[in-house]
Amino acid sequence: MPELPEIETIKRGIVNNVGSKIKSIEVNRLDIIKRQEFELDLLYNETITGVGRRGKYLLLTLGEYFLIFHLGMSGRFYILDADSEDNTPHIHVIIYLDNGNKLIYQDTRRFGGVFLVRDLVKFFAKMGVEPLTDDFTADYLYNITRGRKIPIKSLLLDQRIIAGIGNIYADESLFLAKIRPDKKAGLLTLTEAAALSVAVKEVLTRSIEERGTTFRDFRDGYNKTGNYQKMLKVYGRTNESCLDCGTSLTRRVIGGRASHFCPDCQK
Ligand SMILES: [Zn+2]
Structure with a gap:
């Protein structure tokens, strides 16, 4: 299952999309959304202002909104050109960006999920120390x-x-x-x-x-x-x-x- 280094690797791979705007988001199954603190279409035309990671969670920051992904046992998160074809089964979310990319969240087993979060502090309130920071001694x-x-x-x-x-x-x-x-x-x-x-x-x-x-x-x-x-x-x-x-x-x-x-x- 993806752990800290795998999520960090994904984060670094998609960081070049910071500054681009979300054109639209396609959700292929609603039960993949595990928490919803706002409506998804509020994100349309919002700019990705940051890409982050906390524990095994991947975060997209859009102003005051956070789109958070957990990859569970087998999930993937990757970039493609908007017009390239992808017939991979079990694609749950596609985020179309104005820079010509699309971000894809795919998971065969669905132990993970998507979290639409406004209160980030509350969402991570019970999460422990980050091992690569100076707090972990x-x-x-x-x-x-x-x-x-x-x-x-x-x-x-x-x-x-x-x-x-x-x-x-x-x-x-x-x-x-x-x-x-x-x-x-x-x-x-x-x-x-x-x-x-x-x-x-x-x-x-x-x-x-x-x-x-x-x-x-x-x-x-x-x-x-x-x-x-x-x-x-x-x-x-x-x-x-x-x-x-x-x-x-x-x-x-x-x-x-x-x-x-x-x-x-x-x-
Ligand atoms: Zn030995």
């Missing part, structure tokens, strides 16, 4: 894990604590920090919290540089695949050798999610 991670009995992996996935991390980057960050995914969060030492906060930033940054991870579905703003899947050290490598020590990698379900780790390197 060793101290933040150490303090927030105190007294927590849940596995550290589950805590990393909790969007109310840290925004944007999913299964792939949680596993990869824990490997880099040499911490077992099933370790109780409250048992992390300050040194381990420091290593993990650095590892999270490093893994996410590297993935953004490689334009995200593509297993099956992810495509960037131009419908191209990412490259980070070639650099994964544990995720999806069950029974393959650890690249650091040669031990066979383990897969175990932790907090309901398949988790991949090295039983030797990670303590």
Whole structure:
């Protein structure tokens, strides 16, 4: 599923449409709109004043209105020339722009959705810290894990604590920090919290540089695949050798999610 680096990659791919105006919006199924704080046609002739990301959400800013997309498990968001044909099934939203582009939101499985938002602060009120900002520090991670009995992996996935991390980057960050995914969060030492906060930033940054991870579905703003899947050290490598020590990698379900780790390197 698209996580922070994939949404960031899409954001960067469509940022050159800032300044263009929306001519019209085609919604092919209404149940894809999960929240509606204003009528869609209010956006006609509005200028895209910004493109952003918060956690796993992609945001288009149009003055005081926000058009927000969540790509769920398998969603895509990409640009095409307005007159180019696209017969991809499950296209739910097409935004026609006055610069000759169209923005397309497509999702086979529909776990995501579109949110028409005016009160952005309220919409993201329960969302945790952005891991690539200075707010996400060793101290933040150490303090927030105190007294927590849940596995550290589950805590990393909790969007109310840290925004944007999913299964792939949680596993990869824990490997880099040499911490077992099933370790109780409250048992992390300050040194381990420091290593993990650095590892999270490093893994996410590297993935953004490689334009995200593509297993099956992810495509960037131009419908191209990412490259980070070639650099994964544990995720999806069950029974393959650890690249650091040669031990066979383990897969175990932790907090309901398949988790991949090295039983030797990670303590
Ligand atoms: Zn190892």
